[in-house]
Amino acid sequence: MNRWLIGLCIMVSATACRRESRQPEEQVLVASATLTSAWIRNFNPFSPNALWPTRAGVYEPLLIYNTLTGRYVPWLATSHRWSDDSLSLEFELRKDVQWSDGNGFDADDVVFTFELMKNHPALDTGSVWQRILGIDKLAPHRVRFRLAHPDYPALPVLAHQMIVPEHIWVKVQAPSTFRNETPVGTGPYPIVGSFRTQLFELDKHPNYWKKEAVLAKKLRMPAYQGNDTVSLALVSGDIDWAGHNVPLIERTYIPRDPVHFKYWFPPLGGMVFLFANTTRPPLDDARVRKAISLAIDRNRLVKIGMSGYTQPADGTGLSPVYDRWKCCKTEAEALTRHNPNESQALLRSAGCRKEKNQWTCQGKVLRFGLEVVNGWTDWIRSAQVIKQDLGAIGIHVQVKSYDFGAWFEHVQMGRFDLSIGWSNEGSTPYEFYGGLASSKTVKPVGQAGPTNWHRFADKTFDMLLDTFASTPPGLKREQLVDQMQARFIETLPAIPLFPNPSWGTYSTRHFVGFPNAKKPYAKLSPHADPERLLLMTTIAPRTKNTSDGIADRTGAGGP
Amino acid sequence: MNFLLSKMGLYAVAGWAVITLNFLIPRLMPGDPASALFARFKGKLKPDAMEALRQQLGLNDAPLLKQYWDYIAQLAQGEFGLSIAFHPEPVLGVIKIGFIWTVGLSGVAVLISVVVGTGLGAYAAWRQGGRFDAIVPPAVAFLAAFPYFFLAMILLFFLGLEWGLFPLGMAYGPYSAPGFNGGFIYDLVSHGFLPCLTIVLASLSGWLFVMRNTMIGVMGDEYVCLAHAKGLSRRRIFVAYAMRNALLPSLTSFGMALGFIVSGALLTEVVFSYPGLGYLLLKAILSQDYPLMQGIFLMITLSVLLANILVDALYYVLDPRTRGGR
Numbered sequence: 096m097n098r099w100l101i102g103l104c105i106m107v108s109a110t111a112c113r114r115e116s117r118q119p120e121e122q123v124l125v126a127s128a129t130l131t132s133a134w135i136r137n138f139n140p141f142s143p144n145a146l147w148p149t150r151a152g153v154y155e156p157l158l159i160y161n162t163l164t165g166r167y168v169p170w171l172a173t174s175h176r177w178s179d180d181s182l183s184l185e186f187e188l189r190k191d192v193q194w195s196d197g198n199g200f201d202a203d204d205v206v207f208t209f210e211l212m213k214n215h216p217a218l219d220t221g222s223v224w225q226r227i228l229g230i231d232k233l234a235p236h237r238v239r240f241r242l243a244h245p246d247y248p249a250l251p252v253l254a255h256q257m258i259v260p261e262h263i264w265v266k267v268q269a270p271s272t273f274r275n276e277t278p279v280g281t282g283p284y285p286i287v288g289s290f291r292t293q294l295f296e297l298d299k300h301p302n303y304w305k306k307e308a309v310l311a312k313k314l315r316m317p318a319y320q321g322n323d324t325v326s327l328a329l330v331s332g333d334i335d336w337a338g339h340n341v342p343l344i345e346r347t348y349i350p351r352d353p354v355h356f357k358y359w360f361p362p363l364g365g366m367v368f369l370f371a372n373t374t375r376p377p378l379d380d381a382r383v384r385k386a387i388s389l390a391i392d393r394n395r396l397v398k399i400g401m402s403g404y405t406q407p408a409d410g411t412g413l414s415p416v417y418d419r420w421k422c423c424k425t426e427a428e429a430l431t432r433h434n435p436n437e438s439q440a441l442l443r444s445a446g447c448r449k450e451k452n453q454w455t456c457q458g459k460v461l462r463f464g465l466e467v468v469n470g471w472t473d474w475i476r477s478a479q480v481i482k483q484d485l486g487a488i489g490i491h492v493q494v495k496s497y498d499f500g501a502w503f504e505h506v507q508m509g510r511f512d513l514s515i516g517w518s519n520e521g522s523t524p525y526e527f528y529g530g531l532a533s534s535k536t537v538k539p540v541g542q543a544g545p546t547n548w549h550r551f552a553d554k555t556f557d558m559l560l561d562t563f564a565s566t567p568p569g570l571k572r573e574q575l576v577d578q579m580q581a582r583f584i585e586t587l588p589a590i591p592l593f594p595n596p597s598w599g600t601y602s603t604r605h606f607v608g609f610p611n612a613k614k615p616y617a618k619l620s621p622h623a624d625p626e627r628l629l630l631m632t633t634i635a636p637r638t639k640n641t642s643d644g645i646a647d648r649t650g651a652g653g654p
Numbered sequence: 655m656n657f658l659l660s661k662m663g664l665y666a667v668a669g670w671a672v673i674t675l676n677f678l679i680p681r682l683m684p685g686d687p688a689s690a691l692f693a694r695f696k697g698k699l700k701p702d703a704m705e706a707l708r709q710q711l712g713l714n715d716a717p718l719l720k721q722y723w724d725y726i727a728q729l730a731q732g733e734f735g736l737s738i739a740f741h742p743e744p745v746l747g748v749i750k751i752g753f754i755w756t757v758g759l760s761g762v763a764v765l766i767s768v769v770v771g772t773g774l775g776a777y778a779a780w781r782q783g784g785r786f787d788a789i790v791p792p793a794v795a796f797l798a799a800f801p802y803f804f805l806a807m808i809l810l811f812f813l814g815l816e817w818g819l820f821p822l823g824m825a826y827g828p829y830s831a832p833g834f835n836g837g838f839i840y841d842l843v844s845h846g847f848l849p850c851l852t853i854v855l856a857s858l859s860g861w862l863f864v865m866r867n868t869m870i871g872v873m874g875d876e877y878v879c880l881a882h883a884k885g886l887s888r889r890r891i892f893v894a895y896a897m898r899n900a901l902l903p904s905l906t907s908f909g910m911a912l913g914f915i916v917s918g919a920l921l922t923e924v925v926f927s928y929p930g931l932g933y934l935l936l937k938a939i940l941s942q943d944y945p946l947m948q949g950i951f952l953m954i955t956l957s958v959l960l961a962n963i964l965v966d967a968l969y970y971v972l973d974p975r976t977r978g979g980r
Contacts, residue, residue: 545689
């Protein structure tokens with residue numbers, strides 16, 4: 096028995112002493128974007144299960160829309176130009192780009208990529224071919240898209256398509272089930288160096304076109320299965336760049352190495368809404384929806400539900416990503432400020448009556464089920480706050496949590512009263528409002544709709560959205576967005592709660608030049624696709640003479 | 655022979671029932687795989703993507719009966735189709751990734767548990783009424799009362815996190831390359847220690863009690879009495895006469911346990927981030943991955959059935975009474 100114990104003790108102490116550390120000279124960038132217990136080798140950029148960073152990492156798009164500057168950064172294309180009749184869009188391609196196998200990149204690759212999606216509609220997840228009629232090669236490095244009608248929102252869809260090499264993919268028989276185990280790309284890290292169940296590494300492009308980029312030798316992705324394991328790896332400094340929600344980050348992560356460990360959780364994610372099903376009266380009445388909005392104390396909601404990592408929404412529903420589009424600050428903020436008295440006055444004006452702390456509208460008692468997803472603790476906490484706030488003015492809410500599949504079916508089919516949910520993200524408010532208030536996105540109750548779960552349709556919105564699509568960038572477009580915002584405030588199709596934070600943490604022990612609140616040249620989140628390319632080609636390995644003072648050097652992020 | 659034939663018939667019916675339930679149950683879940691996949695992007699994917707996703711995943715709204723027929727036809731060819739959560743990886747490929755880890759972990763754990771449990775049980779019977787017998791069996795029974803995952807979390811919290819004695823998860827360290835060398839094997843063992851310990855602690859009591867109780871029963875049998883009368887040593891009687899006979903029931907449950915190896919450690923794996931089938935099954939359920947769920951469930955149920963067949967066959971050989979009914 097004693098020998099046993101001694102053996103155990105030796106083993107135990109040996110484990111405790113071992114700690115792998117990384118030398119700075121290795122120049123390995125360790126990143127963690129997705130959680131899994133085992134990597135499955137799939138570098139097909141058309142597959143929704145492609146490994147991070149197949150899209151925007153192995154492969155690259157023509158242009159990158161930088162949400163922070165509101166500009167398109169030239170990438171595989173150096174410029175784009177709309178024709179005068181707005182029926183065609185030309186891209187001038189970069190001439191000095193090489194695929195990772197040494198072949199040159201040219202217009203044939205771009206034409207091939209789009210033709211591939213035409214021949215295999217399963218690959219066309221952006222519905223490109225519903226917008227374009229065709230694509231032509233005009234010169235070895237110039238392509239033109241032909242459109243059926245003026246459609247300016249097509250630009251981000253076309254510009255963000257990942258381009259694959261013709262000379263490789265032309266041999267692929269079934270591209271939608273192709274696993275692309277040894278990819279050939281133009282991106283900064285296109286070569287699979289090693290691949291194991293728990294860890295894989297991508298090597299840098301031997302001849303990357305962006306010459307000023309100082310790349311790491313390798314990009315390393317360990318598999319972490321859950322938030323706990325990844326948080327632990329973060330605090331021990333194993334990861335340089337990650338995009339996970341770390342609870343109490345000021346107390347758990349930062350104190351471990353305040354000089355090098357940083358985070359930036361700007362509210363630049365999608366807007367989170369409280370959706371009210373407009374097919375269920377009295378929720379079809381804008382005054383009732385507004386009353387609900389005014390009854391919610393969003394400051395408390397953000398503090399309790401989101402641990403203070405974000406800020407309250409305003410009545411336009413636009414997240415801070417769209418700050419440059421915003422109009423009508425006063426009206427917008429008045430609609431989301433906690434104001435129980437105003438809320439009850441609105442209900443009275445809608446013809447509702449209050450008896451024994453219980454509201455009745457159109458003959459119906461205001462009593463709603465609020466649906467959330469099991470295990471999504473931030474939403475569940477938020478729902479509890481909403482329940483308390485609405486209960487305080489006499490609207491009774493019952494929080495119902497379902498498993499994800501059941502919840503998603505309810506909202507898609509329109510079988511719910513109230514539900515928390517996300518919204519569309521896009522480069523302009525057009526995509527965002529389209530999913531919230533366009534009659535094109537409304538499906539009858541019982542038929543699954545990917546967006547517009549609350550089933551709100553409005554003629555004014557339809558008109559504004561259609562006009563926007565055919566209006567070139569400029570003052571007129573901004574005016575249209577102003578009108579959309581005014582209409583949103585007027586009708587309040589859905590009740591905005593708070594923008595999601597964009598999670599990002601980094602360590603400057605081995606790499607410098609990450610974006611942060613002081614130098615917001617791009618989003619920090621590794622999930623920002625394709626913007627992460629801006630970050631990946633701006634950060635650089637720390638050299639021996641990098642001092643911590645200049646560690647956060649200014650990032651260029653393209654012209 | 656009739657005994658075996660009728661047993662085989664029974665297993666054929668059970669096998670068909672398993673395959674059919676395996677087909678039906680996942681489809682009774684709310685939601686569908688394309689929506690689940692779409693939802694993972696939380697608004698980052700264009701709404702129009704849904705149709706392309708359905709096509710890519712090969713989903714169709716064929717009538718249930720036709721889907722059932724296709725499923726049977728595929729199974730007959732040993733085809734499980736493509737996984738949805740890990741599309742386009744084939745289901746068999748995904749299962750292969752987790753299978754080794756699960757079988758390795760649970761297999762070792764079951765073996766340890768059987769050997770240690772049976773040994774402790776025999777020793778408790780040997781010292782029946784003594785101090786060992788008074789302390790160890792109740793203590794083991796107490797441990798077994800904890801659910802697997804709870805025990806796993808307690809061990810992880812104290813031995814892993816608080817005292818830092820063991821790694822907190824995964825099958826081996828992120829920086830060690832798999833291979834046949836001391837370093838890697840050491841790494842493997844230190845990572846597998848806590849999950850293995852969890853399973854052993856939780857399943858020890860079954861083996862211990864079966865062994866202890868049958869031993870006590872056998873020790874009172876007449877042939878043991880005769881052996882005593884012949885003047886054989888107590889040790890010899892215990893090991894060569896009593897233990898050999900008392901092992902029979904344990905042997906049959908060992909067969910059963912082999913069948914449960916595949917399914918046994920799901921929760922333990924989830925707690926320790928062990929890359930076995932447990933995590934894959936969880937992921938399959940969360941993303942409504944019918945083919946993968948079916949593949950894993952089939953694996954589990956068939957291995958239980960197979961183990962049962964083996965046990966029955968073993969009984970046929972070992973116990974003459976089963977052969978009597980002709």
